[in-house]
Amino acid sequence: MKLTLELRENAGLQWVLERLSPMSPFGRTAARDLRWYGPGEEAALEEELDNVALSMELWNAGASRPQELPCGCGGAELDPAELKDAASALRGVTKQLPLFHDIRGSFDRDPGVPFDLVELFEIKHFLVTLERLVQAYDAMPALSGVTFPSLAEALDLMDPDGRRLPTFTVANSYHNDLAPLRAEKAKLEKAIRMTPDDKRGPLLEKRRVLAVQEDQLELVVRQDLTGKLMVWKDRFLSSMETLGRLDLIVAKAKLALRFGCVRPTLSTDKSITLRQVRHPQVEEDLRNRGESFTPLDLDLGKGCTVITGANMGGKTVSLRSTVLSLLLCQCGFFVFAQSAALPLFHRVELILADSGPGAGGLSSFGKEVHLLDKLLRETKDQFFFVALDEFARGTNPQEGAALARALVRHLGSLDCVALMTTHYDGVSDVAGAHYQVAGLVRDIQGDEGDDPRKRIARRMDYRLLPAPPGAPCPRDALRVCRLLKLDDTLMELFQADL
Amino acid sequence: MEHLLAPLVGDASPVTVIGLCKNAGKTTAMRRLMAELGEERLALTSVGRDGESTDLVTGTEKPDLYVKAGDLFATARGMLSLCDPTLEVVGLTDVMTPLGPVAILRALSDGYIQLAGPSAAGQLPPLTKTFLELGAQRVLIDGAAGRKSLAGAGVEGVALLCTGASLDRDMELVVAETAHTCWLFSRKPPENPALRQALEGLEARFALFTPEGEPLELPLDESGGPRWNKLPRQHLVVWAAGGIMDPLLKTLARRGAPTTLVAADATHVLAGRAALDLFLRNGGELLVRRELTIAAVAANPxxxxGWHFEGDKFVQALRQAIDLPVVNVKEA
Structure with a gap:
């Protein structure tokens, strides 16, 4: 599945990814091009989650103030001494990661075109850094599927004297003619230094000839080295890919530790169970305003579940939290919840009503219908998840409600899990399940001077409560408008018309 | 070889060789300095230079520098084919130039090199630090040429100012311009410690202070530019981060109260002598946040x-106008 920018941004995945901090160019590539674990890849996903769990345990053990890890993390069974050693080995690995430069471009060449001196330096630097990283990695419990192909021969080639210095020069040992030529040139250069400026001409000319010869010999050596190194091209590239994978796993682990994320379990009955799920982006926004996020509990079975509730009651946030959890899980991340049991979908989609600019000439209604149609066409014979925010709200209410009902019915017959918010009555009647936002339940007086958003938040119970099918949608628009301090004249007219 | 420049720069490092104009003899001075400092392990780079081997403006050839085995230098990767010592790559910086990233190299033999280092001033200090870590005893920087190119192009350590007949046919004008530049370089930071502290790390384009360092609100117009005619009629300190041109000096000169103008450093003052004179005669004072030092003036007659000055006369005229050592690099 392709994670489009629109989906990443709408779900809040982009926000999460911006807080992911891979340290190497290879890790950054892996994070840009996340692997999607679909149905049938459960084993591979579990392996990735095992890796993240192990890295979390090791990273946490190496921290100055280790946290109490929630259950589900910590895959390795290590005694305290082993754990300490393994934790410092992981720190040894991550110390090397930022030192890598991206040299993939250098290998994208015809083997006949020689590497220049700087490229050879970069390759040696890569090999020396990789050797140090692999030494540290070998001292920790291996992450599954993360093994480095041997590049020992390449390192020996690039570092003939075995000193592992972080420098590169075309050493005399690469070509038999280099040492005598360089000795002759050095002798001449010494003579030049002893000669007054105005008499150096002929000597400098002689030196120029030798310098050209040296350059030609160095070219021969560079061609030879290039030919040999290019034989190991696949190993180089696969090392870089493995480095990226390793880097990404550690970055995922650090992210999970920072935000207290939990390992998702994979459900086998095509149902979603989320306990105390959060949306970190909304949570941070609220925290900055001095408010707090109300975590949500959701159980979604096959077919369409409908959420109704007051305006500003967090319905859309519940959609985004669910979609974010699914996307994170299927990309091998821990999720922002207390626990999560999720199935693997072929496709996860979030259809929001406000289309904004860039809708390609479609109205918000037009865009929703177009996206839905596209999704339904593309997911024939696939197991998919779709979240729809107030579907069909942009058209006349009678037709809109009928379309929403029809969609809920249709989704109930497909191989999918769907979640839809709506203000239309009668939609929940045909849904598989129905949740309602607890709503504006708290009676509070005497805060008229405060920010309207704060006043609504104070009165709102954001929890999602299971509701019977067909329970009517709450009528809260009037109260919300009053709390938002809508113009008095307009309010009077509104009230009179109700 | 007679030591002419080495005693003048003393132990200073880095030494930045700058020119008042193109072909002012920067390379000659640089070569001379390298020769005189032949016992030291030198590290070389350039700043604000594009690296072409022929000067695009005048068509004159940019000569190579001849380094000795053991010297370090930083140049763009694309210049390496023009460098002929046996080379060892010791590092690759993240400084990008049109000719590729800047690499740090050690010459394992003597030979000719071409420098194309960083183009922005901020990239120099980390580079000079790396040089010292690699064992360099002194860093020489081939600096910019021309007053306008100098602005913010990074003068590190002490400067060696090259001036010469290429600036103008009129010797008196060349002497006056050189003296003006030396005067600018002798500007001092404010004496008031509170004001000095207030200016530290300031990034705003303009800012207003009392002479005691108290910040004042700068009146702005709709476009966010300062409204100089709304400044209170009292002695004020005006901070200007960017280049200082004629209009600003003329405006401040006529505002009817004394002004202390603080520039980032001397290279940022691009205004002509006439405007500066007007500003100073109306009670203006020019200070700098970062003090720069010229160790000596190298003259190229x-x-x-196609034209040239009489060497002795030129040097004598400079010596009369400037209170700094003046040497004729060509003749020496």
Missing amino acids: WSAY
Whole structure:
């Protein structure tokens, strides 16, 4: 599945990814091009989650103030001494990661075109850094599927004297003619230094000839080295890919530790169970305003579940939290919840009503219908998840409600899990399940001077409560408008018309 | 070889060789300095230079520098084919130039090199630090040429100012311009410690202070530019981060109260002598946040355009106008 920018941004995945901090160019590539674990890849996903769990345990053990890890993390069974050693080995690995430069471009060449001196330096630097990283990695419990192909021969080639210095020069040992030529040139250069400026001409000319010869010999050596190194091209590239994978796993682990994320379990009955799920982006926004996020509990079975509730009651946030959890899980991340049991979908989609600019000439209604149609066409014979925010709200209410009902019915017959918010009555009647936002339940007086958003938040119970099918949608628009301090004249007219 | 420049720069490092104009003899001075400092392990780079081997403006050839085995230098990767010592790559910086990233190299033999280092001033200090870590005893920087190119192009350590006939046919004008530049370089930071502290790390384009360092609100117009005619009629300190041109000096000169103008450093003052004179005669004072030092002035009586001055007369005229050591690099 392709994670489009629109989906990443709408779900809040982009926000999460911006807080992911891979340290190497290879890790950054892996994070840009996340692997999607679909149905049938459960084993591979579990392996990735095992890796993240192990890295979390090791990273946490190496921290100055280790946290109490929630259950589900910590895959390795290590005694305290082993754990300490393994934790410092992981720190040894991550110390090397930022030192890598991206040299993939250098290998994208015809083997006949020689590497220049700087490229050879970069390759040696890569090999020396990789050797140090692999030494540290070998001292920790291996992450599954993360093994480095041997590049020992390449390192020996690039570092003939075995000193592992972080420098590169075309050493005399690469070509038999280099040492005598360089000795002759050095002798001449010494003579030049002893000669007054105005008499150096002929000597400098002689030196120029030798310098050209040296350059030609160095070219021969560079061609030879290039030919040999290019034989190991696949190993180089696969090392870089493995480095990226390793880097990404550690970055995922650090992210999970920072935000207290939990390992998702994979459900086998095509149902979603989320306990105390959060949306970190909304949570941070609220925290900055001095408010707090109300975590949500959701159980979604096959077919369409409908959420109704007051305006500003967090319905859309519940959609985004669910979609974010699914996307994170299927990309091998821990999720922002207390626990999560999720199935693997072929496709996860979030259809929001406000289309904004860039809708390609479609109205918000037009865009929703177009996206839905596209999704339904593309997911024939696939197991998919779709979240729809107030579907069909942009058209006349009678037709809109009928379309929403029809969609809920249709989704109930497909191989999918769907979640839809709506203000239309009668939609929940045909849904598989129905949740309602607890709503504006708290009676509070005497805060008229405060920010309207704060006043609504104070009165709102954001929890999602299971509701019977067909329970009517709450009528809260009037109260919300009053709390938002809508113009008095307009309010009077509104009230009179109700 | 007679040591002419080495005693003048003393132990200073880095030394930045700058020119008042193109073909002012920067390379000659640089070569001379390298020769005189032949016992030291030098590290070389350039700033604000594009690296072409022929000067695009005058068509004169940019000469190579001849380094000795053991010297370090930083140049763009694309210049390496023009460098002929046996080379060891010791590092690759993240400084990008049109000719590729800047690499740090050690010459394992003597030979000719071409420098194309960083183009922005901020990239120099980390580079000079790396040089010292690699064992360099002194860093020489081939600096910019021309007043306008100098602005913010990074003068590190002490400067060696090259001036010469290429600036103008008129010797008196060349002497006056050189003296003006030396005067600018002798500007001092404010004496008031509170004001000095207030200016530290300031990034705003303009800012207003009392002479005691108290910040004042700068009246702005709709476009966010300062409204100089709304400044209170009292002695004020005006901070200007960017280049200082004629209009600003003329405006401040006529505002009817004394002004202390603080520039980032001397290279940022691009205004002509006339405007500066007007500003100073109306009670203006020019200070700098970062003090720069010129160790000596190197004079080149030969121009790239066919005319030249009499060497002795030129040097004598400079010595009369400037309170700094003046040497004729060509003749020496």
